[in-house]
Amino acid sequence: MMFGRIACMELRTGWKGLLIFGLLVIIVSAGMPLIFPTYRNSLIEELEGASKVNLELPNEQGGNITLSWEPLENATSYMVLEDNRSSMVMAKLKYMGNETSITFEKDFEEKRYYAVMAVLNGTSDPVLIGIAATEKSEDPFQELMQNPAYAGLTGGRSISMLEVKGFIALEFFSWWWMLAGLFIAYLSVSVIASDFENKRMDVMFSTPISRRRYLVEKFSTMSVIALFIVLVASAGLAGGLTSINALNEISAEAVFLSLIGCLPFLMVIAAVGMLTAVFFQKVRVGMGITFAFVFAEFFLYTFGSFSKNLEWMKTISLFNYWDYLAVIIDGLFKTVDFIVLTILAIVLLIIGIWVFEKKDIPT
C-alpha cells in the first residue's frame, strides 16, 4: 500500500503547518511577477542614467577619451571609478575633483566601464550620476550573464532582466530551490526522526506494519506535499503573470513544467532526509546533514560552472538535472533528467529501507 493510513495520519496532523507554508509560497510566487513592472522601470531609469554621462571615444588608436557629465547642485566634488566589469566590483578610483569633465589617453584594448559619482554637500555617501562604457551596451545584466562565471550558470544563454522571462528564471528560482528544498529537507527528516525522539516507534511496530511500508508511506506523504507546494507555486506564478498580462511571454505551461521539473529534485532531498533520519534517529542531526546536502549540491553546480576542468562537479550535482532555464527560456522540458532524478530518489529510498531494517529502534 503506497498511500495508506500512516500517510493520511501524517497529513491530518500536519495540515496546518502545510497550509501556512502554502500561503507563504503563494505570496512570494504571485508577488514576484507583480513587482516585475516596478523593477523593470527602475532598471530602465538606471540605464537611462547612463546617458547623463557622456563618453567621447578617440577616432584613432591611442587617442584621448573625454568623459563629461552634467553638474549636480550641491555637489562639492566628483569621483570617477574605472573597471572592466559592469559590476564595478574591482573598480579603481580614476579621478576626484571639482571638474565636470576629464580627458585621458586610451591606452587599453578591452571594454572599460566608468561610474561617475557626486559627493554632495552634507552627506558622506557619494551619489551615482551614471555609468558609461567604451563600447555600447543596452542591458548591463545581459552583459553580466555573458561573464564566464555567470555564463556557466545560465548554460551560456543570454538572459535579459528587462524581460519577465529572465526576471522569473533568475530571481524566482534562485530562492525557490532553497525555500522548497529546505522545507522538504526539514519535513522529511522530522516526520521520521520525531517518531524516534517521541518514542512512537515501539507502538507503531507492534502493529503488523513493516518498516518498508512505514518508509514507503512516509515517502509518499512527502511526494504529495512536494506536489502540493509545486502546484501552489505554479498557480501563484501563473496568477501573478496573468495580472501583469505577461502570460504571452511565459506560458502557464512553461511555468508549470519548470516547477514540475523540481519534483524529483525535491524527492531526492526527501529520500536523503529520510535516510539520515533512520540512520541517526535524531531530528537535529538529520536536519543538519540534509541541509548541508542541499547546499553542497548548489555549490557543486556553481563551482562546476566556473571552469571546464571542474565540469564533473556539475555533472554530479542535482541542479544539473533540473534545468528550469531550459523550460522558461528555450521552452524545452528535459524528460531524461526528470527520469534520472526519479530513479535516484527511488534508489535512495530503497537504501533507506535497507538501513532501517538493519537498525535497532532505540528506547
Next chain:
Amino acid sequence: MNQENVIEIKNLTKMYGNHVGAKNLNLTVHKGEIMGFLGPNGAGKTTTIRCCLALIAKTAGEITIFGLDSHRDAVAIRKKTGYLPGDFGLIPSVKVKSYLKYLLSLSEYNSTKKMESLAERLQLDLDRKTNELSKGNKLKVGIVQSLMADPDLIILDEPSGLDPLMQQEFYHILREEKKQGKTVFMSSHNLAEVESVCDRVAIIRMGQLIVVEDIQVLQEKTGKVLEVEFRDSVTIDEFKLEGVSEIRQNNGRFILTIHKNLDNIIKAVSNHRILNMNLKTYSLEQLFLKYYTEEKVDERGDG
C-alpha cells in the same frame, strides 16, 4: 503434559557494543499462562521483550513466537500480538479515540467494541486530546491499545503506574484474557505485583536468567517475613511450627520467616495479645541473594 509454547527463546544474546543486554537466555512461555518476567531496572527485561518483537536485532540465539521466527516473520507475529512498551509516546493533538482507531486500522482490526469496553473499565475518556493526558491516563491508552485488537499474545513491559483500584481492575482484565486462552508475558520489578497476577515467573539479573519457577513454589521457597510485637510475654518455642524456617527475636519483636502453613502460624500468633504486626514479601534483592547463594536470607524483609 504436552504444552503449546507461544514464546520460545533459545540462547538469546544481545550486546550493545561491549555492554551486555541479554546473555544466553533461554525462556519458554506456554499458551494460556500469565508469565511474569522479574528483574531490577537494567536487568535485560526490556531488551528481551524488544528482541521478541524484532524492534532490536539479536546478537545471537533464536526466538520463535507462535512457531514463527521472531525477525523473519515479525509482521505475521505482530498480527496476533499486543504490546505495551515500557515507555512510549502518542501522536499529539488528536483525540484518544482517533488515535486508537488509527492503530486499530494499522492492525486491520475492524471492531472498536473491545477498545470501548476496555476504556470504560479503566475509566479512560476517549474524547480527550492525546497531549492533554496525565501520566496515568497515558498508561491507560497504552494498555487499551495493547489489548484492543484481541491479540493471542499480550506482552507488557512494566505495566504498573495506575492508581491501586485501576491496577486491580487491570489485573482482573488480564485474568479474563487468560481465561479466554490468551497468553500474557509481563515484565515487572515488583515481586508483589508478579505474585498477585502471574502463574509463573522468570527472574533475570544482569542479562542472565536466574530461575523460572511456579509462583506457588517461589512463594514457598522464599517465604514471607512476619514481624510481631506482643503485649504479653511469649516464648520463642511457641512458633517452632511446620513452615517456619527461622525465628529471631529483636527488642521484643519476633521475626519469623514463613514458607507455608501461614494459617496455622497466624492462629498460633493470635493466641496472644498483639501490639503490632507486619507481613512482608521478600524484596527482589533478597530474592536474588536467595537464588544466588542458596543460603538463608536475611529476615529483615522490607517488601
